[in-house]
Amino acid sequence: MIVTTLMLQCFNSRLGHLYQPFNIRLLHLGVVILIIVILYFVIPAAIFANIEPDWNFLDAFYYCYISLTTIGLGDYIPGDSPDQKLRPLYKVATTGYLLLGLIFMMLALAILYDIPQLNVGLHFLMKSDDADDSEKVRLHTAIASSGPKYTQHLDETTPNALSPVSDCP
Numbered sequence: 001m002i003v004t005t006l007m008l009q010c011f012n013s014r015l016g017h018l019y020q021p022f023n024i025r026l027l028h029l030g031v032v033i034l035i036i037v038i039l040y041f042v043i044p045a046a047i048f049a050n051i052e053p054d055w056n057f058l059d060a061f062y063y064c065y066i067s068l069t070t071i072g073l074g075d076y077i078p079g080d081s082p083d084q085k086l087r088p089l090y091k092v093a094t095t096g097y098l099l100l101g102l103i104f105m106m107l108a109l110a111i112l113y114d115i116p117q118l119n120v121g122l123h124f125l126m127k128s129d130d131a132d133d134s135e136k137v138r139l140h141t142a143i144a145s146s147g148p149k150y151t152q153h154l155d156e157t158t159p160n161a162l163s164p165v166s167d168c169p
Helices: 002-015 019-051 057-068 085-113 119-122 128-132 135-142
Strands: none
Touching: 002 019, 002 057, 019 085, 057 085
16 A cells, blocks of 8 residues: 555655646556556466467456456366366465455555546445434534533442541531
8 A cells, every 4th residue: 555655655755746636646546557457457367378288368357257256156276176286376376366456456446536527436325424424413512512512420328437527516
């Protein structure tokens, strides 16, 4: 995430005077998605197409897409043939690829979520959802009030033994 933040800051410093922040964020999202597609879809698909005997490039790309978008139909399984060379190492490498690929897919979703104009979930909320949420209203009034409010709670009605006693009438 640090690298993508640095990339966004670089885009802002070089293009901020020419374009609006929304357009710069879209460029940032496009560049990150392009890098992810090349590094985690195209290159691994070419590798899988060369290693797997029955897969062509389209089958391998399909496997990469289905696996990294967590659909996982299970119709293509890498390293399934028992006579494959270095099969255990191949299975471990495929697991590492899937783990890193899922992390980078989540990175792309996090960048997409950071663009408020593209947050389409807000369009599906009804106006009545905001008005009827008493918890939101309660939290908003608690935050908006000035400072914390404390109430005194007395457990005993008799005077405490440690409290000072006055001898004067």
